[in-house]
Amino acid sequence: MHSNRSIFERPFYLALLWCLLLLVGGGMLAGWERQALVAELEQESTLLHSLASQRADQHDAHLTALSAVAVASEGRRHDLFLEVARTIARFYPRIDEVQLVPLDPNAETVGTDPFDAKATELIRAAARASDGRIALLPHPQRSGHYIMVKRSPNSDGARYGLMLGIDAAKLIGDVGPFWSRPGVAVRLSLPDGHLLLQPAALPEAIRFSKALSSVSQPLLLETGMEIGLADMFPPVQTGLTLLVVSLAYLAGLAALRQRARTRAAEQQATLSALESRLTHASRVNALGEMASGMAHELTQPLTAILAQAQAGRRLLSQGQDAALAPVLEDTVSQARRASAILERFRNWSQPHAAPVAAFDLRQALANVEALLEPDAISRGIQLDFQVPETSVSVVADPVEIEQVAFNLVRNAFEALAQQAGDTGRVAVTLSEDDTTVVFEVADNGPGVPETLRPQLFTPFVTTRTGGTGLGLALSRRLVERAGGEIALVESDHGATFKVTLPRARRTEEPMR
Incomplete structure (x- = not known):
């Protein structure tokens, strides 16, 4: 897990730097x-x-x-x-x-x-x-x-x-x-x-x-x-030199601390904007998943209502009950309207694919790490990202892939919260071969219950109190839309989710 403490928060290094500057100043005085x-x-x-x-x-x-x-x-x-x-x-x-x-x-x-x-x-x-x-x-x-x-x-x-x-x-x-x-x-x-x-x-x-x-x-x-130490370090000049070096050091340290605070504020603003973007995308996609589920569940009843209403209208057309005709006509009209509304809602909630281009998957994972590292520290979880030193290119929507990684790591955090004892660990590894790119999210938590595994990626299925059960379902849809697949890897300890994506062709790789 990476440390967030800067050099300005470590007294030992500050004292060491001050001593080095005093030595340099003394050396310059001696030479002069x-x-x-x-x-x-x-x-x-x-x-x-x-x-x-x-x-x-x-x-x-x-x-x-x-x-x-x-x-x-x-x-x-x-x-x-x-x-x-x-x-x-x-x-x-x-x-x-x-x-x-x-x-x-x-x-x-x-x-x-x-x-x-x-x-x-x-x-x-x-x-x-x-x-x-x-x-x-x-x-x-x-x-x-x-x-x-x-x-x-x-x-x-x-x-x-x-x-x-x-x-x-x-x-x-x-x-x-x-x-x-x-x-x-x-x-x-x-x-x-x-x-x-x-x-x-x-x-x-x-x-x-x-x-x-x-x-x-x-x-x-x-x-x-003969030039001795007393000649090269006269008391008055030595004292003035050390005083000037110390004052310059304090002034420089104050300026660097102010610059670090400004940079930290800028980074925090960037992370907040990134988190807001991921949260918004998550909500929109979750809403689309929910709308799709509702449309799927309501389509059959509405279709039955429509069929019955049409049958009643045919009966009326045969003159069996003229008084029933307006009611049935209204039922048919309302059923069609409900079906149309649900269809429009379903189409509106369907995530629309944004133009995609090749991007470095390491950057997406770095954004996720920056967002979730403070949460990992507060939870006492060791978060470890292992990525290659060279670019790993895929063709997909960067925000959606970030959301997938974000959901998987957050799910690992929630799983580790349900266990006590050993220190929680979450490892994210990235690798590639000639045709595919794979990143895995593994934790040392209690794992996924055997009974839940067959329907793990089904909407509204969850083991967490207050959970919506849409995170993994949404992640699966986003990965499949990028031409990849997501799966739970069989493991005796903890849970490991494996995401496989097509590797970008050489002509599609981003400029470095």
């Missing part, structure tokens, strides 16, 4: 927040890259100025060189060391900080090997620093190796609060891969990687960000 964080990382990394590249380009200018000062002094005094070096270091804190190393091992090294012999030889070797380009090396004494080495003058006649020591952390430092956030990491390395700044962990999934645009210092800048 993640995308926003990635875009922010990209923007801030681009700004950091641009600023670090500009700072690196300044180092070239400082080396050029220091080289000019060193060459101009020609080794006589280095006070001016040291003053310029200290000024540069004071205004540019990332340049925390300047060294001027003579290529002559016997000459004195001049610098802002003490320098050991090993570091001095490293700078001297880099200057001698220079082809005019600035050499980039890790600082031999300070972690997180790198050095720039340039020969001075920048020619084959160079006399010095000029060195700048750069603090990598200060090169990219003081660039905004974004880089101080938890989970944000920056890594800087020399072109040869030597790491200058190495965070504890650099996220692999979200990363910016680009070399500085400085020609002399193409350091590789890498940035990353």
Whole structure:
């Protein structure tokens, strides 16, 4: 038996749908927040890259100025060189060391900080090997620093190796609060891969990687960000999102419920119209059946009256009793009139065949199911319709065939009302072969008494108190008029009525 409860009447499914919508809203919020964080990382990394590249380009200018000062002094005094070096270091804190190393091992090294012999030889070797380009090396004494080495003058006649020591952390430092956030990491390395700044962990999934645009210092800048649940679900935005989703859900639910109520009202109006049509057809056909029965029962007496009246008129015509002639004439006239009236009533009550065409019998049974399912539910009866998935076409009056099915199922309901105990069940099955279509109505009721079976389809025969006994007789006439037959199938349990109808030819089948 089909359930009439819609999804709007099932709290579990409503709660499940609400939870799903909240999950979808939360997922969209998480995706949006993640995308926003990635875009922010990209923007801030681009700004950091641009600023670090500009700072690196300044180092070239400082080396050029220091080289000019060193060459101009020609080794006589280095006070001016040291003053310029200290000024540069004071205004540019990332340049925390300047060294001027003579290529002559016997000459004195001049610098802002003490320098050991090993570091001095490293700078001297880099200057001698220079082809005019600035050499980039890790600082031999300070972690997180790198050095720039340039020969001075920048020619084959160079006399010095000029060195700048750069603090990598200060090169990219003081660039905004974004880089101080938890989970944000920056890594800087020399072109040869030597790491200058190495965070504890650099996220692999979200990363910016680009070399500085400085020609002399193409350091590789890498940035990353760890994005956790707290980042993707900020409290305020999460609360607002869930509130908006919930309000939208409630508004949509209210609209859908209103639409469902409107649709239910429309379906109820359609079913009421269909039930009225079937009731009207049933009454008209029952009236025709009753009129036919009355005409059949009254025809013989009226015919006898007519014959007797005609005999009396012949007696009168022989002159036996002239006074009887008017009475007999009136009797004959009234008898003929009664016969004519009954004949007209019989003709009027005879169901007239409406134009028929091929139709899908499944639709007729579906209408019957829609009409009787509420009654089955109220009675506690299991009503089961089993029909093929493809069209089952017959040529008949759809309303009359619906009436037949309606009468048979209602009779099954009434039969089940006479028994107690087991749950009542009514099954309607539809099948077809090459030439015929069969639908059966079976119930698990008390069945049809053996004594009643021979006259089961005779008018006015019934076992139900208050019944007219015309339902099965009418159903038989309607089925036979469609070219079919109806019969009670022998069964040990309950009653089964079988209706056989001719199958529509392929050329008559309705368009699908």
